[in-house]
Amino acid sequence: MSNIGIKDIAARANVSTATVSYVLNGTRNVSPKTRERVLAVIEELNYKPNDIAKSLKRRRTDTIGVIAEDVTVFNTPEIIDGINDYGDRHDLHILLTNLRLDKRIGRDFTNLDKYRRYAASAVSELLSKQVDGIIYIGVHTRDLTGLIDTEGKPIVYTYGYTQVDMAIQYNDEQASYEAMSYLIEKGHRKIAIISGLMDSIPSRLRLNGYYKAVTEYELPFDPQYIKMGDWERESGYGLTKELLQLPEPPSAILAMNDVMAVGVLQAAKESGVQIPADLSVIGFDNREFSDYLSPRITTMDIPLHEMGYKAMEALHCLMQGKPYKPAEMPVCRLIERDSVGLLRN
Amino acid sequence: MSNIGIKDIAARANVSTATVSYVLNGTRNVSPKTRERVLAVIEELNYKPNDIAKSLKRRRTDTIGVIAEDVTVFNTPEIIDGINDYGDRHDLHILLTNLRLDKRIGRDFTNLDKYRRYAASAVSELLSKQVDGIIYIGVHTRDLTGLIDTEGKPIVYTYGYTQVDMAIQYNDEQASYEAMSYLIEKGHRKIAIISGLMDSIPSRLRLNGYYKAVTEYELPFDPQYIKMGDWERESGYGLTKELLQLPEPPSAILAMNDVMAVGVLQAAKESGVQIPADLSVIGFDNREFSDYLSPRITTMDIPLHEMGYKAMEALHCLMQGKPYKPAEMPVCRLIERDSVGLLRN
DNA sequence: CTGTTAGCGCCTTCAA
């Protein structure tokens, strides 16, 4: 086991520990000869620096804490992947905390007390571990103001935000607007939308994009085309049935997630309407399964990797006291598949 | 910022730093009065211990390194969740390393040089961070012998193994045997199997389970019923077409993953055969989408959470020098849905 | 029951 330290190699190379430290970190010029000698001994003894000691001294760990509300929720792994991507390039390590919210308190976000305890202890542990900063990954975008106190350590939120901290979000409004534009390009004018829960920010923003498109393209506006879903398949199913029953049913449906789009497909199938011949569908999230359904569904891909990457980049700036220039919001991208038909009229 | 340390609170409470340490860790009896006083000051100053310093002294970090070959691959998040579950209960923290193999070198596992470099540097960084042990999560089960050297630190593999280290695997043979039994219970006797790549251990083990069932239940054995797939949808599709063309087509197909099962569904649909009326299908993995297909497919759920939990448990034993009693292998569980029909006759 | 103190392994100022 690696009991050898800087002083062992110093002794064996006939230099001071300071010199070893210098060659290790390139902190100061060292004559080529001594450097070689030191390096040789390091190699010979298979020396591995002890980052713990280093961190204690430098008062920096080059480690950031990631608090994931639930790593098993679909957005989280890709975000973490983005965080890693940036981390790898800048020698930043990740201490992962998984709140396991889905399993521990389910979707009942009103149970704030329990939640707050979990979150507080997670932050507290991370702080004790002396992380240089924290990234918080929520399971759905909402206002987390006042729930977390990092005692001055920088924090960046994604899939969530507070009124005071930095947060990385993608552009929801643009996304639904773009989906609408695509549908309109394909000749659709009677377009319905099935939203997620209305207490959700993305739902509201995407609805804005919808309204914007309706207005700009001067589509016939019909309040009946706007259905409030709850993100689950059943609501996609039920609301599609309603839509299909309308005297003037839509020719296209924009579902705010792929799960509800599954319900749309099912309702259409049962009602004998062909997708995309009779009805077009666009989903959201580009979940893996959206490519496995039949028809394969066209969907908006959320830039999760980029969000993780940018969150880390932003945090890194904060950690160094630099300001982070928020640049552009990450943007969703339409994945064209087979669920949208050309409407010739 | 938390500049206050043990000595600040010692001073303010008129005790020695040792006493503070003792009340903090409960390492020694402290008179109630002093304890109260110390606790009060800790509270008052909002003191947070510095685990880095503590680790340096104790030569233990209570942190384990998790090396994931790719966190975005479906098995990984659930395994990590299991690791967290155990970790939460035992105050063990997770330093996560993501090799990002899928994105960096794809599925070309023959590119060992590149892989070895990534793995070696991951281990090396973790070792420098003084983790107390390592859990390795592969993207698919294979022999990793000789690829990783942890210099004596304990390591546990899952979704992968070596000839010398501990590994947590689920029971593949039992899984396919159980799936077969279920099919047989439902009256099927002509059962085909679509395997994954044959250089994969799970493929071979599951095939064993298949053979075992064929033998024990004295099913008519037909080599034509055994098809070699490659885990991808297209192979499920193509091989099903072949199966359907047989003079005596099977009444049920066991696909070694849900992705290939998607191909089975598609082929069946195109060939006008109804599932489950004319053909039954069982998948593997219980991927989320298996519940979204139509019909919803019956599949074998892999105990990922349990594997992560057990891997951590095993590692924890190793870390303490205790032997780990491997007990039972985690077992797969059949998720009954709608893709298997009762064959009367 | 409590205090004193020597490090853990490394970095970095100060001096040479």
Added chain:
DNA sequence: TTGAAGGCGCTAACAG
């Protein structure tokens, strides 16, 4: 270009 030495914040003998 190099060394000596004082901590970083905490734990755990050892001593009282």
